[in-house]
Amino acid sequence: MRLDKFLKVSRIIKRRSVAKEISDQGRILINNKTAKSSSNVVVGDQLIIKFGNKTETVNILKIIETTKKDEAEQMYEIVDESYKEDFRNGIN
Template identity: 70%
Template sequence: MRLDKFLKVSRIIKRRTVAKEIADQGRISINDKIAKSSTDVSVGDQIVIKFGNKTTTLKVTMLKDTTKKDEAYDLYEILNEEYKEDYRF
């Protein structure tokens, strides 16, 4: 499954176009390699996503083409979330 579609189906990122933009900016890596939106995602892959001041590391546990909102959280497991504090005034 494509990275952008996985992020949308799992509801990590709400829209596929936004997932594509973030991936194409080099802010997502799969198994320590920078990923594009078309990169294939497999079960067991470790994905690191850099959102503004937050970095989320997750592991893909299941792949489905469509999910209901309640089932979306079964597709991944969050391994780590780090927040950078911004001290600019």
């Protein structure tokens, strides 16, 4: 399945156009390699997604073409979530 479609179907990112934009900016890695929106993902791949000040590491558990909300959560597991420190605002 294409990366942008997986991100939308799994509801990690709400819109496919946003998933495409983020991945084409080089902010998503598949198995530690920069990915484009058209990159294929398979079960067992690890995604590192950089959202602004948040970085999320996700393992793909299942590929499903269409899902309901409760099924979407079964498609991946979050391995790590980290946040950049924002010294300007005193937020950690």
